[in-house]
Amino acid sequence: MNSEHSENRLEWQAESTGIGDRIDKYIVDRLEEEGEGGISRTQVQEWIKSGAVSVNGRLVKANYKLTLGDQVQVDVPAAEEPEIVAEDIPLDIVYEDSDVIVINKPRGMVVHPAPGHASGTVVNALMHHCKDLSGINGVLRPGIVHRIDKDTTGLLMAAKNDLAHVSLAEQLKEHSVSRxxxxxxxxxxxxxxxxxxxxxxxxxxxxxxxxxxxxxxxxxxxxxxxxxxxxxxxxxxxxxxxxxxxxxxxxxxxxxxxxxxxxxxxxxxxxxxxxxxxxxAELGFTHPRSGERLHFTASLPDDFQxxxxxxxxx
CATH class of the missing domain: 3.30.2350.10 (Pseudouridine synthase)
Incomplete structure (x- = not known):
């Protein structure tokens, strides 16, 4: 959801995809499609119980099944964002300037805070090292434009400001980032x-x-x-x-x-x-300010070798 402390209203019209699904499952799937993964069906069911979900202007139960053309409205309750603490965690920095930073992430390190991983993440480390990071992804994921899995090692780029974030995100969308x-x-x-x-x-x-x-x-x-x-x-x-x-x-x-x-x-x-x-092992992108094409490599970690x-x- 967005990081503001006001309700976030979402509206969808049920089309061919999702017809016959329970409303709780449909909402979770739509959130995932729109890049808002991590919301469980249990959480959506709580929204439904609180009256935050309506179909065609009427409140429904979690077992309501979608039909073609249904108008779904969700008033997502505002949530207090947890404070993310800067932590002095060593980083293997491959490249850094005033706009971007590229690190070689070790195995076992989560990229950003999530349930079960409130600390010890790349974000916690970056906040201590960089001080300033882009705020486009909210307080939980400052600077993060892409992710690699916890136990995947290697190159990860982050944005230090919104200009860099917008540029790198657009390059990812256009598939011009080489990975x-x-x-x-x-x-x-x-x-x-x-x-x-x-x-x-x-x-x-x-x-x-x-x-x-x-x-x-x-x-x-x-x-x-x-x-x-x-x-x-x-x-x-x-x-x-x-x-x-x-x-x-x-x-x-x-x-x-x-x-x-x-x-x-x-x-x-x-x-x-x-x-x-x-x-x-390799990451290439166009620098968001200079326009220079940058390319980086990282050797296999010791355990892989x-x-x-x-x-x-x-």
Whole structure:
């Protein structure tokens, strides 16, 4: 939601997508589509009980099912934003100027505060280091224009002011930001290269997960190139056209080559890593003020390199 302390009114008209869904599920899906993920059905049900949700001008219960043309209105209750504390956490800074900062994020570090991760995040560290960050994403995500998963390592850019934030966000939207990942997957991939063009949305069985689906999904495109075959594993270079949540992990599972070490989308018997073997190795973008094209690289972290040495020595 927005960071203001007034009600945020949302209005939608039910079209072909979502017809027959319960109203609580429909609202959660629409919020996710509009980049406001993280709102649970339980929370939406509380809004419904409080009278904050109406359909065609009438209050409804959570089990109301949408019909074509329904006018849905949600008055999202204002919420007090928690105070995010600056923390003196070391950062591996790859590049920094008055507009942008690029860091090499370690495994296990969450990008911004969220339920269960109120401190120790990249945002907490940036607030101590930079002092000033863009405010476009509100107090919980200052400076953050894109994310990588907690246990994914590698390059992440942040904006120090709103001018930089707007520029970087627009570049991401236009797919002009270049992002290259290195990943170790299960299986011996026979194709030297390929493209996965498969839409991603919430998993119908578990809303905490994502899956390739045609329902309430968004376009997702991943290009892969084989770097090395290591028996039952394959080392890949992956380039993203889009940046959906868990995109690479979901796409690799979808084509039958799940990420090594992935506790969510991977296999139970895997490599010895505290998380998926996925590293954001290269990042390129146009500087928001100078117009110069910048390109950065980050070597594989030590634990990933150790796994590779072990597989090569077998």
């Amino acid at each position: 290259t990942y290195i990943a170790l997957v299960h299986g011996n991939m026979p194709h030297d290269q390929g493209t996965i063009d498969a839409p991603i949305g919430r998993d119908g069985q578990d809303r905490k997960l994502f899956a390739v689906t045609d329902r309430n999904s968004k376009e997702a495109v991943t290009h892969f190139t084989v770097l090395e075959r290591l028996g039952d594993y394959t080392l890949l270079e992956l380039k993203l056209e889009t940046g959906r949540t868990h995109q690479i992990r979901v796409h690799m599972k979808y084509i039958g080559y799940p990420m090594a070490g992935d506790p969510v989308y991977g296999r139970s018997k895997t490599v010895d890593l505290n998380g998926q073997a996925l590293h954001a 150790h796994v590779m040495l072990s597989l090569r020595s077998r």
